[in-house]
């Protein structure tokens with residue numbers, strides 16, 4: 247996992263790198279190109295920056311295009327900095343697509359958005375940042391199901407526990423159950 251670093255996001259619009267400021271200025275001067283070609287509904291969704299906006303539309307009708315234009319609008323108008331925009335997707339593919347599209351609109355002058363990603367990626371980033379609150383180090387390892395079972399089998403063997411009585415999968419299910427209730431080993 248990449249180390250947490252906010253330095254890629256500029257602090258205030260006034261402190262933005264010259265290249266960004268120049269590009270913002272140029273963009274403002276010739277009216278934002280990301281608005282071109284949007285239909286009236288998309289344009290309304292893009293330009294409504296105060297309060298929540300719900301876009302409900304069928305497959306392939308231009309939701310992502312409006313969403314990426316809205317992010318561009320937030321950045322170009324100075325309403326938000328790249329590290330102040332939380333954009334959560336369900337799949338890696340959608341996150342990649344969003345990043346590519348925003349990158350294409352913004353050009354190379356704006357650094358990547360640290361809070362654009364899948365909910366798994368965003369949540370693990372938050373967890374690493376605040377790992378100490380749950381007694382972990384920020385470089386904690388995430389074990390997939392196979393790793394979990396392998397580790398439990400090793401622990402069962404080294405503790406001389408009868409694996410027939412306490413199969414690894416059953417123990418894994420028990421631990422999952424405890425974790426879902428936020429029970430720690432100390433609490434049991």
Ligand SMILES: Nc1ncnc2c1ncn2[C@@H]1O[C@H](COP(=O)(O)OP(=O)(O)OP(=O)(O)O)[C@@H](O)[C@H]1O
Nearest residue numbers: 283284285288303304305306307308309310311312
């Ligand atoms: N106003 C528009 N005029 C012309 N083409 C558009 C417009 N809005 C979107 N498109 C194009 O239509 C295609 C689908 O747009 P987009 O990917 O934004 O839709 P979507 O609703 O997010 O789709 P999906 O449901 O698959 O996620 C893209 O090629 C996009 O460039």
Ligand SMILES: [Mg+2]
Nearest residue numbers: 306309310311
């Ligand atoms: Mg889409």
